[in-house]
Amino acid sequence: xxxxxxxxxxxxxxxxxxxxxxxxxxxxxxxxxxxxxxxxxxxxxxxxxxxxxxxxxxxxxxxxxxxxxxxxxxxxxxxxxxxxxxxxxxxxxxxxxxxxxxxxxxxxxxxxxxxxxxxxxxxxxxxxxxxxxxxxxxxxxxxxxxxxxxxxxxxxxxxxxxxxxxxxxxxxxxxxxxxxxxx
Numbered sequence: 001x002x003x004x005x006x007x008x009x010x011x012x013x014x015x016x017x018x019x020x021x022x023x024x025x026x027x028x029x030x031x032x033x034x035x036x037x038x039x040x041x042x043x044x045x046x047x048x049x050x051x052x053x054x055x056x057x058x059x060x061x062x063x064x065x066x067x068x069x070x071x072x073x074x075x076x077x078x079x080x081x082x083x084x085x086x087x088x089x090x091x092x093x094x095x096x097x098x099x100x101x102x103x104x105x106x107x108x109x110x111x112x113x114x115x116x117x118x119x120x121x122x123x124x125x126x127x128x129x130x131x132x133x134x135x136x137x138x139x140x141x142x143x144x145x146x147x148x149x150x151x152x153x154x155x156x157x158x159x160x161x162x163x164x165x166x167x168x169x170x171x172x173x174x175x176x177x178x179x180x181x182x183x
Contacts, residue, residue: 001031003038006099011085012038012112013101014073027108029075030133039112043071045133053081053123053130058157058164060120061086061146061173065180068139069115072132079128080104081121082158086146088181089116096176098155116182118146122157122164144180145173152176 002015014035016027036042053059061084064070074083084100102124103109113119121130148155148164153176157164 001028001034003034006101008085008087008094008097008099010087010114011099011117014038014110014112016108016110018108029108029110030073035073035112039114041071041114043135045073045135047134047137049132049134049138051130052078053128054165055123055126056162056165058120058122058148058166058170060084060170061118061148062120063088063118063144063146064136064139064142065144066115066142066182068136068142069182071115071135072113072119073110074103074113074119074121074130074132075108075110076103076105077129077131078105079123079125080106081123081125081128081130083111083121084119084155084157085111085113086118086120086153086155086176087116088118088146088176088179090181090183092116096153098153100155120148122159124158145170146176146179147173150175
C-alpha cells in the first residue's frame with residue numbers, strides 16, 4: 001500500500017496494491033502498521049459507517065468538536081465520489097484550505113482525514129456506497145457543519161453546472177467564519 005501526503009500534509013491518500021485475474025481481485029484494505037507509519041499516529045478505530053448516495057448528492061462539510069473529534073479513513077466500494085477535507089484548525093498554517101480527490105470502486109483509494117478537518121463528498125456516479133472508519137463515536141451534541149459552497153473556502157466541486165442535492169441539515173450549515181472550530 002502506498003501512502004501519499006497531499007497538499008495539506010496531514011491528509012494522506014492510501015493506494016493499495018491490487019492483485020487481479022479473471023476470477024476477480026484481492027487487496028489489503030487496511031494495515032495498522034502501514035497506517036501508523038504513514039500518519040505517525042497510534043490510533044484506534046471505534047466505529048465503521050456505510051452510506052449510499054445517488055448522483056449529485058453532496059454530504060458535508062461535517063465534523064465533530066473535541067472531546068469527540070473524529071479522524072476518518074474513507075473509501076468507496078461502489079461508484080465514484082469527489083472527496084474533500086477542509087483544515088479547520090485555527091492555529092494551522094493551512095487553516096481554511098481544502099484538498100479533494102476522486103475515490104472510486106475502480107481506483108480503490110482511501111483518504112485519511114484527521115481530527116480538526118471538516119469532511120464532505122459529492123457523488124459523481126449514478127450511485128455510490130461510501131465506507132469510513134472513525135476514531136471516535138458519533139456524538140450528535142458535538143456534530144457541526146460548514147456550508148458546502150462557503151466562498152472563504154472556495155471548494156471547486158465538479159458539479160457540471162448543476163446544484164447538489166443536500167440534506168436539510170446541510171442546507172442550514174453556516175460559514176467557516178461563523179463556525180465553532182478547533183483552536
